[in-house]
Amino acid sequence: MAAVPAVKHWRTALERVEKFVSPLYFTDCNLRGRLFGDRRPVAALASFLTPERLSYEDAVQQDFRPAQVGDCFGPTWWTCWFRVELIIPEAWVGQEVHLCWESDGEGLVWRDGEPVQGLTTEGEKNSYILTNKLGEGDSRSLTLYVEVACNGLLGAGKGTMIAPPDPKKMFQLSRAELAVFHRDIHQLLVDLELLLGIAKGLGKDSQRSFQALYTANQMVNVCDPAQPETFPVAQALASRFFNQRGGESQHTLHAMGHCHIDTAWLWPFKETVRKCARSWVTALKLMEQNADFIFVCSQAQQLEWVKSHYPGLYAQLQEFACQGQFVPVGGTWVEMDGNLPSGEAMVRQFLQGQSFFLQEFGKLCSEFWLPDTFGYSAQLPQIMRGCGITRFLTQKLSWNLVNSFPHHTFHWEGLDGSRVLVHFPPGDSYGMQVNVEEVLKTVTNNQDKGRANHSAFLFGFGDGGGGPTQTMLDRLRRLGNTDGLPRVQLSSPDQLFEALESDQGQLCTWVGELFLELHNGTYTTHAQIKKGNRECERILHDVELLSSLALARSAHFLYPAAQLQHLWRLLLLNQFHDVVTGSCIQLVAEDAMKNYEDIRSHGNTLLSAAAGALCAGEPGPEGLLVVNTLPWKRTEVLALPKPGGTQSLGRSREEEPSPGDRAQHGLCACSHLHLAAASHTPAASIRNAGAPASSTSKSRPPKTDGSVTLDNGIIRVRLDSTGHLTSLVLVASGREAIAEGALGNQFVLFDDVPLYWDAWDVMDYHLETRKPLLGQVGTLAIGTEGGLRGSAWFLLQISPNSRLSQEVVLDIGCPYVRFHTEVHWHEAHKFLKVEFPARVRSPQATYEIQFGHLQRPTHYNTSWDWARFEVWTHRWMDLSEHGFGLALLNDCKYGASVRGNVLSLSLLRAPKAPDATADMGCHKFTYALMPHEGSFQDAGVIPAAYSLNFPLLALPAPGPAPATAWSAFWLSSPAVVLETVKQAETTTQNRTLVLRLYEAHGSHVDCWVHTSLPVQEAVLCDLLERRDPAGHLPFQDSSLKVTFSPFQVRSLVLVLQPPSN
């Protein structure tokens, strides 16, 4: 006779089931306690400890010593290799046998010389399946190696995750044994856990919740853990429940295996190489066992690492990619920061990434994949489109501190009007564990209910790697189509986006940047990394340009394509979203600086080689080659090296315009410097330059109040005796740029203690701790008296530990005043900024972004406005009213703000986690101030900011330099910038260049591109350099016409004629 049903109290029923599956309670009699059957110790265990990250081949040659469970090893960043000898008992024939392994650190199992599976306790990977079913004749003895890295999934922080790594951390092996695994019990546990999740997740108001609970309760009734023959009845109860279908309108979750691996973060780049192997080989194991399992993988760099370090694993990856189970996504070299990289660098992320994916996997990615990055530039839609991508996935905006982003699926319209389809997984995570709570949240949290009925569900341990587990897959299977829950399918990005695209008529549109209201300190943290980034972007630009011109002019010049690819990839690697942002540990910052040093030294060698090729064969005096790498005429003072290491000032030659001579028009106006004036005779140089006497730059002697005035006939700068800027006047109009009674060049110090994410976050409340640094009266002194250059300098004690010195420099003919700054910075949780209160009133300020600029409010009206109290910019920002404005330029800074009339540039922070040494030491940087009449476009703020960042090059000419100045390109429109000149990536003939231009003013414009290069053919192409079939441009009279819409980026292929020499 059947048992009488009990009333079934909600709580007792629920907790009864919980205890039945508990790993903690009642394991002597519950189901969980019987998951593993017989156990045996391993036959022999030996270990070898090394500070190196050795290859398998090297490691197994080493001297292994006997080891045992309980042994400790370390310290942090070392590696312990274990040799594990196993003999499986004969009695286990017919059973599933696992190696159960529990240790600290991250393990990787090697079998027969190949990696086979990751083992990390944190990632719920504690056992390696030796055999699914031991056969009669199977070999029962084998030797495995387990390579254990002495770091956790998330590094080795001392105390908390983001604390600097503890270098002395020790690690322990706590379990190494063979065990019989009961698959049927595992399946019942999965059923019961899901039923519990459904009961709890749907709650007492739901009929379905009770059905789940009662099903689970009944399963416990019928299931005797000691009697496997009772399991099928329990399993049947579960199946009946899970097979009760949902309705046709159910929301669909597209579950994709995912494993976010930060390319460097709380661990160094080199460890990431191994993280990839551990994580991906585990995913492959799951693919072997689950033919429908799809795993997405981004970041070409990581694939390239695995290709070179683990060729066997890589070959397997490619096979699974052919079968559609391993899906490369993203299209970029790394998951880069979405704010700081230049426009060209962003293009190169895709160019390097997509060409890698095409070469290695036979196709381009069709979606940009950037789940974990701190905001997204308004130019990304155009860049994506130009790189064959129309879809974008991220979720980071769910981290917004102030405002909830109103969509999960929407059209994103960029600065130029380009649109892409964007999806944020509504569960607000890229590392789902696959529990019912997450599944339900994905549905309930979806901001586009009624508009989008499909969502991504990315499952697998992430950030430090790890990835999905078999248990996650088993859970997903149960949830395929069950009443009360959304439909769940194992899916690919293609399937998800196709489903979203098929029904996109209802979707809303978001215009402009996707600003993350958090992590706004990452625009400033690790100033040396930021400086390296800006500088190396410039070096690669210059190398490509000069090499392209050398290619055009010399038959013998070999374009350094392979070296440039290598250097670009180093730069792109450093633009990873925890490196250029400064949110990494000290080891990573050191590696990043080495990468920049490589780019600097190799880049400068390449520059010299190109300069040499440009000079070859030209008659003329030997000496210096002065090169302007910008697409417009420049006349500037430059410092020249003199024998003995000193410098002298010279002025780049300015020639009278003459027909047919475009030297004065810029891009690569290679000219010989005629004015290598000695420092004490600058006046002669001015005369020789033919400059009007009135335009000399003068430092007027200090007045009795200690103030100094600099005047170059264009602007007049007055500094008080402490270095404050008390006046900045446009001489011609007499217009004052500094607010009445206010002080410019005001350094201010803030307390900078965020809520948690130290290197990442600066909080709104830091603004309440503003302390102006006053300086000492009488510290201002004349630097350079005048002539080509006038300057004054001063010292400022920031605190007992930190000091600042600054030279304020005004050059002849220059529309801006520069502030060369050196700071010795030794602070804790302080933020240094410099402020300029402007005599300008405007509700909006303008900030440069990639290939353009945008406006942000200068007030805090709404929560969306004040959440942007700290924003990012590139080389300039501007506050303009009708007819007048003030621009603040910089050579390596990214953090900024304009509140009211005060332009503020963020200079240095002092966070202590995850790098306690971040930003300590000496910093050199330059910012500049440019008052202007009219709009910033018409006044030339954009070329000025370029000039500050791309100084004229004075390269030693190995041979005779060109006697006459020579110019390669000239543009008819000041609105258009020729950003890049490079050799085409893939071309059968190497004499093909790619030009990239963009419209920088925000206007529709027709632009004539004039060139002195021998052009045979000109064709428009996309950012991947694929020719537009309808893009042939007529080339006549050395010119071609290109049409632009606002902020449009256009690329063209120029095929050159064979060289004459």
Ligand SMILES: [Zn+2]
């Ligand atoms: Zn990340």
